[in-house]
Amino acid sequence: MKKIKWGIIGLGKIANKFAEDLKSVSNAELYAVASREIEKANDFSKVHNSEMAYGSYEELMNDENVDVIYIATPHVFHHQLTLKCINHGKAVLCEKPFAMNLQEAEEMITLSRQKKVFLMEALWTRFLPHFQYVRERINSGEFGKVKSVKADFGFPAEFDKNKRLFNKSLGGGSLLDIGIYPVFLAYSILGKPENIKASAEFTETGVDSACNMKFNYADGVEADLFSTFQEKTPTTAEILLEKGKIILNSRFHEPTTITVISEGKEVIKDFGVHTTGYNFEAAHVTEMYQKGRIESDIWSHTQTTDLMTLLDSIREEIGLKY
Known part of the structure:
Protein backbone atom coordinates (compact mmCIF):
# COMPACT_ATOMS: atom_id res chain seq x y z
CA MET A 1 0.00 0.00 0.00
CA LYS A 2 1.11 3.55 -0.73
CA LYS A 3 2.36 5.75 2.08
CA ILE A 4 -0.37 7.99 3.44
CA LYS A 5 0.71 11.63 3.45
CA TRP A 6 -0.27 13.49 6.60
CA GLY A 7 -0.63 17.22 7.12
CA ILE A 8 -0.76 18.99 10.48
CA ILE A 9 -2.66 22.22 11.17
CA GLY A 10 -1.78 24.01 14.41
CA LEU A 11 1.80 23.46 15.57
CA GLY A 12 1.77 23.52 19.36
CA LYS A 13 2.94 21.01 21.99
CA ILE A 14 0.55 18.21 21.05
CA ALA A 15 1.38 18.58 17.36
CA ASN A 16 5.07 18.12 18.17
CA LYS A 17 4.36 14.91 20.10
CA PHE A 18 2.08 13.63 17.35
CA ALA A 19 4.62 14.38 14.61
CA GLU A 20 7.35 12.56 16.54
CA ASP A 21 5.16 9.48 17.07
CA LEU A 22 3.98 9.48 13.45
CA LYS A 23 7.54 8.51 12.47
CA SER A 24 6.93 5.04 13.95
CA VAL A 25 3.76 4.40 11.91
CA SER A 26 4.25 2.23 8.86
CA ASN A 27 2.63 3.39 5.60
CA ALA A 28 2.45 6.96 6.96
CA GLU A 29 4.63 10.05 6.67
CA LEU A 30 4.45 13.67 7.71
CA TYR A 31 4.27 15.51 4.40
CA ALA A 32 3.09 19.05 5.22
CA VAL A 33 2.62 21.38 8.19
CA ALA A 34 0.82 24.71 8.49
CA SER A 35 0.83 27.62 10.90
CA ARG A 36 -0.45 31.18 10.63
CA GLU A 37 3.22 32.17 10.88
CA ILE A 38 5.47 30.79 8.14
CA GLU A 39 8.52 31.01 10.43
CA LYS A 40 6.85 28.68 12.92
CA ALA A 41 5.89 26.29 10.12
CA ASN A 42 9.44 26.27 8.75
CA ASP A 43 10.93 25.58 12.19
CA PHE A 44 8.48 22.74 12.83
CA SER A 45 9.15 21.33 9.38
CA LYS A 46 12.91 21.27 9.98
CA VAL A 47 12.53 19.46 13.30
CA HIS A 48 10.16 16.81 11.94
CA ASN A 49 11.39 16.61 8.33
CA SER A 50 8.17 17.42 6.51
CA GLU A 51 8.42 18.06 2.79
CA MET A 52 6.19 21.15 2.83
CA ALA A 53 5.64 24.05 5.24
CA TYR A 54 2.84 26.57 4.80
CA GLY A 55 2.07 29.98 6.33
CA SER A 56 -1.68 29.45 6.08
CA TYR A 57 -4.04 26.56 6.74
CA GLU A 58 -5.75 26.98 3.37
CA GLU A 59 -2.50 26.40 1.49
CA LEU A 60 -2.12 23.03 3.16
CA MET A 61 -5.75 22.13 2.42
CA ASN A 62 -5.18 23.01 -1.23
CA ASP A 63 -2.15 20.72 -1.53
CA GLU A 64 -3.42 17.79 -3.60
CA ASN A 65 -0.75 15.48 -2.17
CA VAL A 66 -2.15 15.66 1.39
CA ASP A 67 -4.33 12.65 2.29
CA VAL A 68 -5.13 13.16 5.98
CA ILE A 69 -5.04 16.32 8.10
CA TYR A 70 -4.51 16.31 11.86
CA ILE A 71 -6.11 19.40 13.42
CA ALA A 72 -4.31 20.42 16.62
CA THR A 73 -5.52 24.00 17.09
CA PRO A 74 -7.42 25.28 20.15
CA HIS A 75 -10.94 23.81 20.49
CA VAL A 76 -12.84 26.84 19.19
CA PHE A 77 -11.34 26.44 15.70
CA HIS A 78 -12.06 22.71 15.30
CA HIS A 79 -15.52 23.12 13.80
CA GLN A 80 -14.72 25.55 10.99
CA LEU A 81 -11.35 24.00 10.13
CA THR A 82 -12.83 20.50 9.95
CA LEU A 83 -15.60 21.69 7.63
CA LYS A 84 -13.02 23.38 5.39
CA CYS A 85 -10.77 20.31 5.29
CA ILE A 86 -13.67 18.00 4.40
CA ASN A 87 -14.85 20.39 1.69
CA HIS A 88 -11.32 20.10 0.27
CA GLY A 89 -11.73 16.33 0.27
CA LYS A 90 -9.22 15.77 3.07
CA ALA A 91 -9.67 13.07 5.71
CA VAL A 92 -9.55 14.57 9.22
CA LEU A 93 -8.29 13.52 12.63
CA CYS A 94 -9.54 16.35 14.88
CA GLU A 95 -8.07 16.82 18.34
CA LYS A 96 -10.34 16.49 21.37
CA PRO A 97 -12.66 18.00 22.37
CA PHE A 98 -14.06 17.47 18.89
CA ALA A 99 -16.08 20.71 18.97
CA MET A 100 -17.48 23.29 21.38
CA ASN A 101 -20.94 21.71 21.52
CA LEU A 102 -23.15 18.98 20.08
CA GLN A 103 -24.54 21.15 17.28
CA GLU A 104 -21.05 21.82 15.91
CA ALA A 105 -20.11 18.14 16.22
CA GLU A 106 -23.22 17.04 14.32
CA GLU A 107 -22.52 19.52 11.52
CA MET A 108 -18.98 18.15 11.15
CA ILE A 109 -20.18 14.55 11.07
CA THR A 110 -23.05 15.30 8.67
CA LEU A 111 -20.65 16.89 6.17
CA SER A 112 -18.23 13.97 6.52
CA ARG A 113 -21.00 11.55 5.60
CA GLN A 114 -22.33 13.72 2.79
CA LYS A 115 -18.89 14.07 1.21
CA LYS A 116 -17.89 10.47 2.12
CA VAL A 117 -14.68 11.74 3.74
CA PHE A 118 -13.12 10.10 6.81
CA LEU A 119 -13.49 11.96 10.10
CA MET A 120 -12.52 10.96 13.65
CA GLU A 121 -12.07 12.65 17.01
CA ALA A 122 -8.51 12.25 18.32
CA LEU A 123 -9.45 10.49 21.55
CA TRP A 124 -6.01 8.86 21.64
CA THR A 125 -6.54 7.10 25.01
CA ARG A 126 -9.07 4.76 23.38
CA PHE A 127 -6.30 3.28 21.23
CA LEU A 128 -3.63 2.80 23.90
CA VAL A 273 5.14 1.52 25.16
CA HIS A 274 8.20 3.54 24.19
CA THR A 275 6.46 6.39 22.38
CA THR A 276 4.27 9.17 23.76
CA GLY A 277 1.35 7.09 22.48
CA TYR A 278 -0.09 9.11 19.61
CA ASN A 279 1.15 6.55 17.10
CA PHE A 280 -1.65 4.14 18.00
CA GLU A 281 -4.45 6.47 16.88
CA ALA A 282 -2.38 7.59 13.87
CA ALA A 283 -1.88 3.97 12.79
CA HIS A 284 -5.61 3.34 13.13
CA VAL A 285 -6.55 6.37 11.03
CA THR A 286 -3.98 5.39 8.41
CA GLU A 287 -5.54 1.93 8.24
CA MET A 288 -9.09 3.32 8.03
CA TYR A 289 -8.05 5.66 5.22
CA GLN A 290 -6.39 2.83 3.29
CA LYS A 291 -9.59 0.80 3.59
CA GLY A 292 -11.70 3.66 2.27
CA ARG A 293 -13.69 4.10 5.49
CA ILE A 294 -15.33 7.37 6.51
CA GLU A 295 -15.68 6.42 10.18
CA SER A 296 -13.62 4.56 12.78
CA ASP A 297 -14.76 1.11 13.86
CA ILE A 298 -13.23 1.74 17.31
CA TRP A 299 -14.17 5.36 18.12
CA SER A 300 -17.29 6.05 16.07
CA HIS A 301 -19.20 9.23 15.25
CA THR A 302 -21.96 8.11 17.64
CA GLN A 303 -19.46 7.76 20.48
CA THR A 304 -18.12 11.23 19.74
CA THR A 305 -21.62 12.75 19.85
CA ASP A 306 -22.41 10.80 23.03
CA LEU A 307 -19.30 12.27 24.67
CA MET A 308 -20.14 15.77 23.45
CA THR A 309 -23.70 15.37 24.81
CA LEU A 310 -22.25 14.54 28.23
CA LEU A 311 -19.91 17.54 28.15
CA ASP A 312 -22.82 19.80 27.13
CA SER A 313 -24.92 18.42 30.01
CA ILE A 314 -22.12 19.06 32.51
CA ARG A 315 -21.63 22.61 31.22
CA GLU A 316 -25.36 23.26 31.57
CA GLU A 317 -25.27 21.88 35.12
CA ILE A 318 -22.39 24.15 36.18
CA GLY A 319 -23.54 27.15 34.15
CA LEU A 320 -20.59 27.37 31.76
CA LYS A 321 -21.47 29.05 28.48
CA TYR A 322 -19.10 29.97 25.66
Whole structure:
Protein backbone atom coordinates (compact mmCIF):
# COMPACT_ATOMS: atom_id res chain seq x y z
CA MET A 1 0.00 0.00 0.00
CA LYS A 2 1.11 3.55 -0.73
CA LYS A 3 2.36 5.75 2.08
CA ILE A 4 -0.37 7.99 3.44
CA LYS A 5 0.71 11.63 3.45
CA TRP A 6 -0.27 13.49 6.60
CA GLY A 7 -0.63 17.22 7.12
CA ILE A 8 -0.76 18.99 10.48
CA ILE A 9 -2.66 22.22 11.17
CA GLY A 10 -1.78 24.01 14.41
CA LEU A 11 1.80 23.46 15.57
CA GLY A 12 1.77 23.52 19.36
CA LYS A 13 2.94 21.01 21.99
CA ILE A 14 0.55 18.21 21.05
CA ALA A 15 1.38 18.58 17.36
CA ASN A 16 5.07 18.12 18.17
CA LYS A 17 4.36 14.91 20.10
CA PHE A 18 2.08 13.63 17.35
CA ALA A 19 4.62 14.38 14.61
CA GLU A 20 7.35 12.56 16.54
CA ASP A 21 5.16 9.48 17.07
CA LEU A 22 3.98 9.48 13.45
CA LYS A 23 7.54 8.51 12.47
CA SER A 24 6.93 5.04 13.95
CA VAL A 25 3.76 4.40 11.91
CA SER A 26 4.25 2.23 8.86
CA ASN A 27 2.63 3.39 5.60
CA ALA A 28 2.45 6.96 6.96
CA GLU A 29 4.63 10.05 6.67
CA LEU A 30 4.45 13.67 7.71
CA TYR A 31 4.27 15.51 4.40
CA ALA A 32 3.09 19.05 5.22
CA VAL A 33 2.62 21.38 8.19
CA ALA A 34 0.82 24.71 8.49
CA SER A 35 0.83 27.62 10.90
CA ARG A 36 -0.45 31.18 10.63
CA GLU A 37 3.22 32.17 10.88
CA ILE A 38 5.47 30.79 8.14
CA GLU A 39 8.52 31.01 10.43
CA LYS A 40 6.85 28.68 12.92
CA ALA A 41 5.89 26.29 10.12
CA ASN A 42 9.44 26.27 8.75
CA ASP A 43 10.93 25.58 12.19
CA PHE A 44 8.48 22.74 12.83
CA SER A 45 9.15 21.33 9.38
CA LYS A 46 12.91 21.27 9.98
CA VAL A 47 12.53 19.46 13.30
CA HIS A 48 10.16 16.81 11.94
CA ASN A 49 11.39 16.61 8.33
CA SER A 50 8.17 17.42 6.51
CA GLU A 51 8.42 18.06 2.79
CA MET A 52 6.19 21.15 2.83
CA ALA A 53 5.64 24.05 5.24
CA TYR A 54 2.84 26.57 4.80
CA GLY A 55 2.07 29.98 6.33
CA SER A 56 -1.68 29.45 6.08
CA TYR A 57 -4.04 26.56 6.74
CA GLU A 58 -5.75 26.98 3.37
CA GLU A 59 -2.50 26.40 1.49
CA LEU A 60 -2.12 23.03 3.16
CA MET A 61 -5.75 22.13 2.42
CA ASN A 62 -5.18 23.01 -1.23
CA ASP A 63 -2.15 20.72 -1.53
CA GLU A 64 -3.42 17.79 -3.60
CA ASN A 65 -0.75 15.48 -2.17
CA VAL A 66 -2.15 15.66 1.39
CA ASP A 67 -4.33 12.65 2.29
CA VAL A 68 -5.13 13.16 5.98
CA ILE A 69 -5.04 16.32 8.10
CA TYR A 70 -4.51 16.31 11.86
CA ILE A 71 -6.11 19.40 13.42
CA ALA A 72 -4.31 20.42 16.62
CA THR A 73 -5.52 24.00 17.09
CA PRO A 74 -7.42 25.28 20.15
CA HIS A 75 -10.94 23.81 20.49
CA VAL A 76 -12.84 26.84 19.19
CA PHE A 77 -11.34 26.44 15.70
CA HIS A 78 -12.06 22.71 15.30
CA HIS A 79 -15.52 23.12 13.80
CA GLN A 80 -14.72 25.55 10.99
CA LEU A 81 -11.35 24.00 10.13
CA THR A 82 -12.83 20.50 9.95
CA LEU A 83 -15.60 21.69 7.63
CA LYS A 84 -13.02 23.38 5.39
CA CYS A 85 -10.77 20.31 5.29
CA ILE A 86 -13.67 18.00 4.40
CA ASN A 87 -14.85 20.39 1.69
CA HIS A 88 -11.32 20.10 0.27
CA GLY A 89 -11.73 16.33 0.27
CA LYS A 90 -9.22 15.77 3.07
CA ALA A 91 -9.67 13.07 5.71
CA VAL A 92 -9.55 14.57 9.22
CA LEU A 93 -8.29 13.52 12.63
CA CYS A 94 -9.54 16.35 14.88
CA GLU A 95 -8.07 16.82 18.34
CA LYS A 96 -10.34 16.49 21.37
CA PRO A 97 -12.66 18.00 22.37
CA PHE A 98 -14.06 17.47 18.89
CA ALA A 99 -16.08 20.71 18.97
CA MET A 100 -17.48 23.29 21.38
CA ASN A 101 -20.94 21.71 21.52
CA LEU A 102 -23.15 18.98 20.08
CA GLN A 103 -24.54 21.15 17.28
CA GLU A 104 -21.05 21.82 15.91
CA ALA A 105 -20.11 18.14 16.22
CA GLU A 106 -23.22 17.04 14.32
CA GLU A 107 -22.52 19.52 11.52
CA MET A 108 -18.98 18.15 11.15
CA ILE A 109 -20.18 14.55 11.07
CA THR A 110 -23.05 15.30 8.67
CA LEU A 111 -20.65 16.89 6.17
CA SER A 112 -18.23 13.97 6.52
CA ARG A 113 -21.00 11.55 5.60
CA GLN A 114 -22.33 13.72 2.79
CA LYS A 115 -18.89 14.07 1.21
CA LYS A 116 -17.89 10.47 2.12
CA VAL A 117 -14.68 11.74 3.74
CA PHE A 118 -13.12 10.10 6.81
CA LEU A 119 -13.49 11.96 10.10
CA MET A 120 -12.52 10.96 13.65
CA GLU A 121 -12.07 12.65 17.01
CA ALA A 122 -8.51 12.25 18.32
CA LEU A 123 -9.45 10.49 21.55
CA TRP A 124 -6.01 8.86 21.64
CA THR A 125 -6.54 7.10 25.01
CA ARG A 126 -9.07 4.76 23.38
CA PHE A 127 -6.30 3.28 21.23
CA LEU A 128 -3.63 2.80 23.90
CA PRO A 129 -2.69 -0.83 24.74
CA HIS A 130 -3.38 -0.51 28.48
CA PHE A 131 -6.85 0.89 27.86
CA GLN A 132 -7.66 -1.79 25.29
CA TYR A 133 -6.55 -4.40 27.82
CA VAL A 134 -8.69 -2.96 30.63
CA ARG A 135 -11.78 -3.01 28.42
CA GLU A 136 -11.12 -6.62 27.45
CA ARG A 137 -10.73 -7.72 31.08
CA ILE A 138 -13.96 -5.96 32.09
CA ASN A 139 -15.94 -7.19 29.08
CA SER A 140 -14.80 -10.77 29.70
CA GLY A 141 -16.91 -10.78 32.85
CA GLU A 142 -14.21 -12.55 34.91
CA PHE A 143 -14.47 -9.94 37.67
CA GLY A 144 -18.26 -9.62 37.54
CA LYS A 145 -20.09 -6.34 36.99
CA VAL A 146 -18.65 -2.87 37.49
CA LYS A 147 -19.80 -1.34 40.80
CA SER A 148 -18.13 2.07 40.57
CA VAL A 149 -15.62 4.19 38.65
CA LYS A 150 -13.41 6.93 40.06
CA ALA A 151 -11.11 9.11 37.94
CA ASP A 152 -9.33 12.44 38.30
CA PHE A 153 -7.03 14.69 36.30
CA GLY A 154 -5.42 17.74 37.84
CA PHE A 155 -2.32 19.88 37.61
CA PRO A 156 -1.49 23.36 38.93
CA ALA A 157 -1.67 25.97 36.17
CA GLU A 158 -0.56 29.53 36.86
CA PHE A 159 -3.45 31.85 36.12
CA ASP A 160 -2.98 33.97 33.01
CA LYS A 161 -6.14 35.38 31.48
CA ASN A 162 -4.55 35.44 28.04
CA LYS A 163 -3.37 31.82 28.02
CA ARG A 164 -5.56 29.22 26.31
CA LEU A 165 -6.40 27.33 29.54
CA PHE A 166 -8.10 30.38 31.06
CA ASN A 167 -9.22 32.25 27.94
CA LYS A 168 -12.96 31.85 27.37
CA SER A 169 -12.72 32.92 23.73
CA LEU A 170 -10.34 29.97 23.16
CA GLY A 171 -12.57 27.45 24.92
CA GLY A 172 -10.59 27.50 28.17
CA GLY A 173 -11.47 25.68 31.38
CA SER A 174 -10.59 22.39 33.02
CA LEU A 175 -13.66 20.46 31.80
CA LEU A 176 -12.98 20.62 28.07
CA ASP A 177 -9.20 20.52 28.40
CA ILE A 178 -8.66 17.67 30.88
CA GLY A 179 -12.04 16.82 32.42
CA ILE A 180 -12.92 15.18 29.12
CA TYR A 181 -10.61 12.26 30.04
CA PRO A 182 -12.40 11.15 33.23
CA VAL A 183 -15.74 11.66 31.43
CA PHE A 184 -14.52 9.59 28.48
CA LEU A 185 -13.33 6.83 30.79
CA ALA A 186 -16.66 6.58 32.62
CA TYR A 187 -18.57 6.61 29.33
CA SER A 188 -16.30 3.97 27.76
CA ILE A 189 -16.83 1.59 30.68
CA LEU A 190 -20.37 2.33 31.83
CA GLY A 191 -22.04 4.08 28.90
CA LYS A 192 -24.32 7.11 29.22
CA PRO A 193 -25.54 7.79 32.77
CA GLU A 194 -29.14 8.15 33.85
CA ASN A 195 -28.34 11.30 35.81
CA ILE A 196 -25.51 13.82 36.05
CA LYS A 197 -24.67 16.09 38.95
CA ALA A 198 -21.84 18.60 38.69
CA SER A 199 -20.37 21.64 40.40
CA ALA A 200 -17.46 23.90 39.55
CA GLU A 201 -15.21 26.71 40.70
CA PHE A 202 -14.69 29.57 38.28
CA THR A 203 -11.89 31.99 37.44
CA GLU A 204 -12.35 35.72 36.88
CA THR A 205 -12.36 34.99 33.13
CA GLY A 206 -15.52 32.89 33.51
CA VAL A 207 -14.10 29.41 32.89
CA ASP A 208 -13.97 26.50 35.34
CA SER A 209 -10.73 26.01 37.24
CA ALA A 210 -12.12 22.85 38.86
CA CYS A 211 -15.08 20.61 38.10
CA ASN A 212 -16.66 17.86 40.21
CA MET A 213 -18.92 15.39 38.39
CA LYS A 214 -21.03 12.45 39.52
CA PHE A 215 -22.67 10.08 37.04
CA ASN A 216 -25.49 7.88 38.33
CA TYR A 217 -26.44 4.61 36.63
CA ALA A 218 -28.95 1.84 37.25
CA ASP A 219 -28.49 -0.51 40.24
CA GLY A 220 -26.72 2.18 42.26
CA VAL A 221 -23.59 2.23 40.07
CA GLU A 222 -21.75 5.58 40.22
CA ALA A 223 -18.83 7.36 38.62
CA ASP A 224 -17.02 10.07 40.59
CA LEU A 225 -15.01 12.32 38.29
CA PHE A 226 -12.86 15.38 38.87
CA SER A 227 -10.72 17.85 36.93
CA THR A 228 -8.74 20.83 38.16
CA PHE A 229 -6.11 23.42 37.29
CA GLN A 230 -5.66 24.24 40.99
CA GLU A 231 -3.54 21.31 42.17
CA LYS A 232 -1.72 18.17 41.19
CA THR A 233 -3.95 15.12 41.66
CA PRO A 234 -3.08 11.42 41.36
CA THR A 235 -4.56 11.35 37.82
CA THR A 236 -5.50 7.72 38.21
CA ALA A 237 -8.65 5.74 37.49
CA GLU A 238 -10.07 3.06 39.75
CA ILE A 239 -12.68 0.57 38.55
CA LEU A 240 -14.31 -1.43 41.33
CA LEU A 241 -15.89 -4.70 40.24
CA GLU A 242 -17.77 -7.44 42.08
CA LYS A 243 -14.70 -9.65 42.21
CA GLY A 244 -11.80 -7.24 42.14
CA LYS A 245 -10.41 -3.85 41.27
CA ILE A 246 -8.55 -2.49 38.25
CA ILE A 247 -6.42 0.63 38.65
CA LEU A 248 -5.09 2.62 35.71
CA ASN A 249 -1.99 4.12 37.27
CA SER A 250 -0.80 7.69 36.82
CA ARG A 251 -1.32 9.21 34.34
CA PHE A 252 -4.24 7.04 33.31
CA HIS A 253 -5.01 8.77 30.00
CA GLU A 254 -1.53 8.21 28.53
CA PRO A 255 0.66 5.08 28.24
CA THR A 256 0.97 3.67 31.76
CA THR A 257 0.79 0.51 33.86
CA ILE A 258 -2.31 -1.05 35.34
CA THR A 259 -2.80 -2.82 38.66
CA VAL A 260 -5.25 -5.72 38.91
CA ILE A 261 -6.35 -6.72 42.43
CA SER A 262 -8.37 -9.93 42.79
CA GLU A 263 -8.59 -12.80 45.30
CA GLY A 264 -6.02 -11.14 47.54
CA LYS A 265 -3.45 -10.90 44.73
CA GLU A 266 -2.06 -7.73 43.19
CA VAL A 267 -0.57 -7.84 39.70
CA ILE A 268 1.02 -4.88 37.89
CA LYS A 269 1.11 -5.05 34.11
CA ASP A 270 3.45 -2.93 31.98
CA PHE A 271 2.72 -2.59 28.27
CA GLY A 272 6.19 -1.53 27.16
CA VAL A 273 5.14 1.52 25.16
CA HIS A 274 8.20 3.54 24.19
CA THR A 275 6.46 6.39 22.38
CA THR A 276 4.27 9.17 23.76
CA GLY A 277 1.35 7.09 22.48
CA TYR A 278 -0.09 9.11 19.61
CA ASN A 279 1.15 6.55 17.10
CA PHE A 280 -1.65 4.14 18.00
CA GLU A 281 -4.45 6.47 16.88
CA ALA A 282 -2.38 7.59 13.87
CA ALA A 283 -1.88 3.97 12.79
CA HIS A 284 -5.61 3.34 13.13
CA VAL A 285 -6.55 6.37 11.03
CA THR A 286 -3.98 5.39 8.41
CA GLU A 287 -5.54 1.93 8.24
CA MET A 288 -9.09 3.32 8.03
CA TYR A 289 -8.05 5.66 5.22
CA GLN A 290 -6.39 2.83 3.29
CA LYS A 291 -9.59 0.80 3.59
CA GLY A 292 -11.70 3.66 2.27
CA ARG A 293 -13.69 4.10 5.49
CA ILE A 294 -15.33 7.37 6.51
CA GLU A 295 -15.68 6.42 10.18
CA SER A 296 -13.62 4.56 12.78
CA ASP A 297 -14.76 1.11 13.86
CA ILE A 298 -13.23 1.74 17.31
CA TRP A 299 -14.17 5.36 18.12
CA SER A 300 -17.29 6.05 16.07
CA HIS A 301 -19.20 9.23 15.25
CA THR A 302 -21.96 8.11 17.64
CA GLN A 303 -19.46 7.76 20.48
CA THR A 304 -18.12 11.23 19.74
CA THR A 305 -21.62 12.75 19.85
CA ASP A 306 -22.41 10.80 23.03
CA LEU A 307 -19.30 12.27 24.67
CA MET A 308 -20.14 15.77 23.45
CA THR A 309 -23.70 15.37 24.81
CA LEU A 310 -22.25 14.54 28.23
CA LEU A 311 -19.91 17.54 28.15
CA ASP A 312 -22.82 19.80 27.13
CA SER A 313 -24.92 18.42 30.01
CA ILE A 314 -22.12 19.06 32.51
CA ARG A 315 -21.63 22.61 31.22
CA GLU A 316 -25.36 23.26 31.57
CA GLU A 317 -25.27 21.88 35.12
CA ILE A 318 -22.39 24.15 36.18
CA GLY A 319 -23.54 27.15 34.15
CA LEU A 320 -20.59 27.37 31.76
CA LYS A 321 -21.47 29.05 28.48
CA TYR A 322 -19.10 29.97 25.66
